[in-house]
Amino acid sequence: MENSTYALESRNSTANTIDYEYYYYTFEPEENEQNSSSIWSLHIVAMVFYSVAFLLGVTGNGLVIWITLFKMKMTVNTVWFLNLAIADFIFTFFLPLSIAYTALDFHWPFGLLLCKLNSFVAFLNLFASVFILMIISIDRCISVIFPVWSQNHRNTRIACIIVLAPWFCALVMSIPYAVFRDIGPDSKNKNIINCYYNFALSSTSNDIMETRFRIMVIIRFVLGFLIPFVVIVICYTVIAMKVLRNQLTNSSRxxxxxxxxxxxxxxxxxxxxxxxxxxxxxxxxxxxLRQVVKYGTPLASSLAFLNSCVNPILYVFIGKDFKEKLRTSILAVFENAFSEEHTQTSLKSKSNTSSTDCHAV
Incomplete structure (x- = not known):
């Protein structure tokens, strides 16, 4: 079987084998009926994941956006969580396109623009989410290390300006995923139009196309996972050391x-x-190993999908008994979840406070 794992097809042709990238999979016809059945079962599982992510993600993140915008006092924390919800909502809103694409046996009837936009939005969500989480971690670290300065300077206006930076970086880093996305007839069935990665552009060199693919994977991992992970671990290590040193016992939800x-x-x-x-x-x-990648990649991508609907559930069900949460109003739950923690005051006075107002203005 000719290898085109890197989608090394020309602009006017599509891959003959697996397009592993992200969540589009155009598998080669299997050699036996059992393998074909396994692949189709895997596609069904993927569609279930997509559907769950869509229903929970649009509903949950839509609620977060509505409540933080119209029902709550805006604080620094609500700025962070609002932007996380917006990133997840945009992504899950486009999931029906992926569901339809899989259900139609990877036939893309929606045109080139939506093919590019769907891929762009998916990676915009990835980069924006992880960059915002990194900003949140840095913000918490600064609040703990410099409580007085943070109390005097940390406010929603500055937070709204700062949060533009991760969005801008995410936009820039997501552009290649739209540029290299293309549509074209399937090589085995001309009536099927695939939405795939075309790394050829104006080049016909397989080495250049493979290099482009490798660069995108490496950059995505380093900038979209490794560096943010290191920064976040450092920030929370510093926070833990500071909390232990000051013998703080208060636990903030x-x-x-x-x-x-x-x-x-x-x-x-x-x-x-x-x-x-x-x-x-x-x-x-x-x-x-190729079999592991073939069967594991769709499942790993489906798990990544579910992250976009997890956050609203975490906001509601962490920290208190499940039955108590069910008796709490939705507004009260989100107000409690997004209220500013009182680490700053505790670090200065080591005394508890019941204030729920934002410290940062």
């Missing part, structure tokens, strides 16, 4: 939620990045 959101992001996206690198090595790998 917003702090727990931030930790939970960060952990869920990395748990959901780590398998995707692992399979991206396995994909790079699968061209010259043993057949069993």
């Amino acid at each position: 917003p702090f727990k939620i931030i930790i939970a959101v960060i952990v869920s992001f990395f748990l959901c996206w780590l398998p995707y990045h692992i399979f991206s690198f396995l994909n790079l090595a699968s061209a010259s790998a043993a057949p069993h």
Whole structure:
């Protein structure tokens, strides 16, 4: 079977084999009926994941956006969580396109613009989410290390300006995923139009196309996962050391939620990045590794999808008994989840405070 793992097709043709990238999979016809059945079962599982992510993501993140914008006092924390919800909402809103694409046996009837936009939005969500989580971690670290300065200078106006930076970086880094996305007839069935990565552009060199693909995978991992992960770990290590040194006993629910959101992001996206690198090595790998990549990549991508609907659930169900949460109004739940923690005051006075107002204005 001719290898085109890197989507090394020309502008006017489509791949003959697997397009592993992100969540579009155009599998080669299997050699036996059992394998074909397994692949189709995998597609059904993927569509279930997509559907769950769409229903929960649009509903949950839509609620977060509505409540933080119209029902709550705007604080620094609500600025962060609002932007996380916006990134997830935009992504899940486009998921029906992916569901339809899979259900139609990878026939793309929606045109070139939506093909490019769908891929662009997906990676915009990835980069924007992880960059915002990194900003949140830095913000918490500064609040703990410099409580007095933070109390005097940390405010919503500055937060609204700062949050533009991760959005801008995410926009820039997502552009290649729109540029290289293309549509064209399937090589085995001209009536089927695929939405795929075309790394050829004006070049006909396989080496250049393969290099472009490798660069995108490496950049996505380093800038969209590794560096943010290192920064976040450093920030929370510093926070933990400071808290232990000052013998603070108060436990803030917003702090727990931030930790939970960060952990869920990395748990959901780590398998995707692992399979991206396995994909790079699968061209010259043993057949069993190629099988692992073939079956594992859709599942890893589906898990990454679910991250976009997890955050609203975490906001509601962390920190208190489940039955108590069910008795709490939606507005009260989100107000409690997004209220500013009182680490700053505790670090200065080591005394508890019941104030729920934002410290930062």
